[in-house]
Amino acid sequence: KAGVTQTPRYLIKTRGQQVTLSCSPISGHRSVSWYQQTPGQGLQFLFEYFSETQRNKGNFPGRFSGRQFSNSRSEMNVSTLELGDSALYLCASSLRGGPYEQYFGPGTRLTVT
Amino acid sequence: KNEVEQSPQNLTAQEGEFITINCSYSVGISALHWLQQHPGGGIVSLFMLSSGKKKHGRLIATINIQEKHSSLHITASHPRDSAVYICADLSRNYGGSQGNLIFGKGTKLSVKP
Numbered sequence: 001k002a003g004v005t006q007t008p009r010y011l012i013k014t015r016g017q018q019v020t021l022s023c024s025p026i027s028g029h030r031s032v033s034w035y036q037q038t039p040g041q042g043l044q045f046l047f048e049y050f051s052e053t054q055r056n057k058g059n060f061p062g063r064f065s066g067r068q069f070s071n072s073r074s075e076m077n078v079s080t081l082e083l084g085d086s087a088l089y090l091c092a093s094s095l096r097g098g099p100y101e102q103y104f105g106p107g108t109r110l111t112v113t
Numbered sequence: 114k115n116e117v118e119q120s121p122q123n124l125t126a127q128e129g130e131f132i133t134i135n136c137s138y139s140v141g142i143s144a145l146h147w148l149q150q151h152p153g154g155g156i157v158s159l160f161m162l163s164s165g166k167k168k169h170g171r172l173i174a175t176i177n178i179q180e181k182h183s184s185l186h187i188t189a190s191h192p193r194d195s196a197v198y199i200c201a202d203l204s205r206n207y208g209g210s211q212g213n214l215i216f217g218k219g220t221k222l223s224v225k226p
Binding site: 037043088090092100102103104106107109 | 146148154155156157158161199201214215216217219
């Protein structure tokens with residue numbers, strides 16, 4: 001089976017712009033979770049989607065949003081980018097979420113200038 | 114809110130040494146994950162455990178539910194084991210709006226030949 005893929009892998013944006021990141025889960029997986037990783041805060045949970053519904057959400061402002069499509073592919077969007085949004089954004093897919101194994105994608109490295 | 118603490122933060126070992134990384138958490142869990150992150154960002158899920166002990170090759174993970182403590186052991190360490198190891202708690206409240214994944218800050222392991 002192909003692994004989790006994320007596009008793009010690298011992205012440079014300017015403060016105030018918006019960005020959309022994409023994640024394609026492993027075939028058959030219905031849960032997709034998104035994480036932000038920064039040197040200062042480490043890994044933080046953004047949100048999780050299961051069967052096109054947001055099931056869990058971390059403590060991030062409303063500028064961070066996401067969605068999941070019927071084929072389980074997921075996108076996350078960050079509007080009005082701030083310098084502090086520069087980070088590695090990781091998605092992980094899981095068969096059902098919850099206490100199930102999570103498989104991580106390679107991440108998208110976003111730099112905001 | 115659960116707090117997850119790892120120790121040590123940094124660890125340098127000689128090839129062949131036995132390595133132990135510790136993870137403590139403050140409230141009850143449904144499952145604890147051990148993750149490995151190599152330079153470049155890719156994350157691999159090593160173990161997910163809710164009780165007892167799991168072994169995969171030279172890696173062993175144990176968890177003591179009563180003491181709220183988990184350990185990751187690496188036997189006969191090798192330079193390719195050099196990575197950041199992260200423990201993560203899957204909250205008991207998973208499935209609701211409070212569901213979250215709480216991450217330790219990570220242990221940076223360097224194994225010298």
